[in-house]
Amino acid sequence: MRLGAMRLIGGRTERRKDGTDLDRPTVRPPDRRGSGGSGRLPVLDERLRGTKFVELPVQSAANSPESTGMGFWSINPYVGCEFGCSYCYARYAHRYVVERARDGGRITQHEFHDLRRPVGLEGFEHRIFVKSRQAVLAALARDLPRIRRRTARDGPQSIVIGTATDPYQPAERQYQITRAVLGRLRDERGFRIGIITKSPLVCRDTGLLRQLARQHWLSVYISLVSADIRVIKLFEARSPMPHTRLKALEELTSAGVRAGVIVAPILPGITDSQWQIDQLVRAAKQAGAQFVYPSPLRLYPAVRQRFLPIVERHFPKLAQRYRAAYDDKCNAPQKYIAAVTRRFQRIARKYGIPETDAEKEQPRGQGEGSAMQLSFWQ
Numbered sequence: 001m002r003l004g005a006m007r008l009i010g011g012r013t014e015r016r017k018d019g020t021d022l023d024r025p026t027v028r029p030p031d032r033r034g035s036g037g038s039g040r041l042p043v044l045d046e047r048l049r050g051t052k053f054v055e056l057p058v059q060s061a062a063n064s065p066e067s068t069g070m071g072f073w074s075i076n077p078y079v080g081c082e083f084g085c086s087y088c089y090a091r092y093a094h095r096y097v098v099e100r101a102r103d104g105g106r107i108t109q110h111e112f113h114d115l116r117r118p119v120g121l122e123g124f125e126h127r128i129f130v131k132s133r134q135a136v137l138a139a140l141a142r143d144l145p146r147i148r149r150r151t152a153r154d155g156p157q158s159i160v161i162g163t164a165t166d167p168y169q170p171a172e173r174q175y176q177i178t179r180a181v182l183g184r185l186r187d188e189r190g191f192r193i194g195i196i197t198k199s200p201l202v203c204r205d206t207g208l209l210r211q212l213a214r215q216h217w218l219s220v221y222i223s224l225v226s227a228d229i230r231v232i233k234l235f236e237a238r239s240p241m242p243h244t245r246l247k248a249l250e251e252l253t254s255a256g257v258r259a260g261v262i263v264a265p266i267l268p269g270i271t272d273s274q275w276q277i278d279q280l281v282r283a284a285k286q287a288g289a290q291f292v293y294p295s296p297l298r299l300y301p302a303v304r305q306r307f308l309p310i311v312e313r314h315f316p317k318l319a320q321r322y323r324a325a326y327d328d329k330c331n332a333p334q335k336y337i338a339a340v341t342r343r344f345q346r347i348a349r350k351y352g353i354p355e356t357d358a359e360k361e362q363p364r365g366q367g368e369g370s371a372m373q374l375s376f377w378q
């Protein structure tokens with residue numbers, strides 16, 4: 001279902017005969033002949049730059065704290081993400097979905113290779129699984145009584161949207177599943193709702209977010225690892241540039257939506273200097289950030305194949321240190337985490353950005369020797 005070649009001429013988008021933009025995907029209803037009885041995964045759309053959108057059956061919409069071990073409910077309308085950040089750990093979930101579909105006989109071997117792509121990691125960025133909106137809403141309706149009961153018993157439950165993939169990635173412009181989920185949550189009250197995104201598309205829903213904030217404690221986390229465009233282009237070339245994210249932050253906070261910046265991940269030796277963090281926090285402050293939340297890099301084995309070659313090419317002196325520090329584990333050394341978190345918090349205090357939950361979660365008793373631990377990367 002290729003749409004044919006798209007060309008941008010003089011800044012104008014070419015149009016289809018029916019007047020719609022060629023760079024906007026056409027949504028076809030899922031091919032029920034292929035999906036219904038056989039349980040196959042129908043292709044919803046295929047874009048010119050090679051991205052396919054594939055419908056994914058839904059069992060539940062909100063993953064419970066017990067199932068993820070994260071201490072909150074999580075909702076992810078998409079599996080895979082076109083932003084394709086090199087350090088993104090959610091590649092695992094995509095691989096899991098593809099392998100399960102193959103093992104369940106819902107895709108052929110040919111489709112399996114197409115969904116994984118040649119090296120096995122690019123599928124995450126070019127083959128996006130989309131949960132059907134109706135199915136997500138039906139599943140959420142089943143999940144909500146449990147969340148309400150927990151709220152009544154234990155106090156406000158936290159629901160975080162976008163823990164694994166960006167809920168406002170390009171697919172959301174078309175499929176609007178995140179918007180539908182937020183619309184459903186607007187009918188509830190008394191939860192703590194967090195939304196994590198790199199996309200200015202979140203501003204499309206500003207009105208809805210304001211309504212939600214009247215019913216719940218709502219926070220929008222704009223994800224930004226650096227204010228330096230060069231860093232963004234190296235590690236997440238297809239995500240929105242820093243100034244557009246900061247502008248989105250400003251738009252949200254100006255509209256009265258509680259929002260801040262999540263700096264995840266901090267890249268050791270690359271984005272963790274005093275100057276870089278200062279530059280980022282200052283920019284966040286100017287955009288009205290009400291909190292900043294730091295989180296150092298986790299490097300899962302499958303992500304290394306995508307991330308480390310970039311470090312080797314552009315930061316050759318750091319490559320060996322990365323390999324040694326992360327060696328057989330995913331987390332940075334605990335002393336490094338404590339040291340960089342304290343640096344971050346000092347700078348946040350300098351700009352008068354209130355301390356966040358991040359401070360409560362930092363490793364305790366390991367802050368001594370901060371300078372030594374940070375200099376390990378410098």
Ligand code: SF4
Pocket residue numbers: 081082083084085087088089090164165166169198236239
């Ligand atoms: S935007 Fe988030 S979910 Fe998407 S690739 Fe980047 S880190 Fe992963």
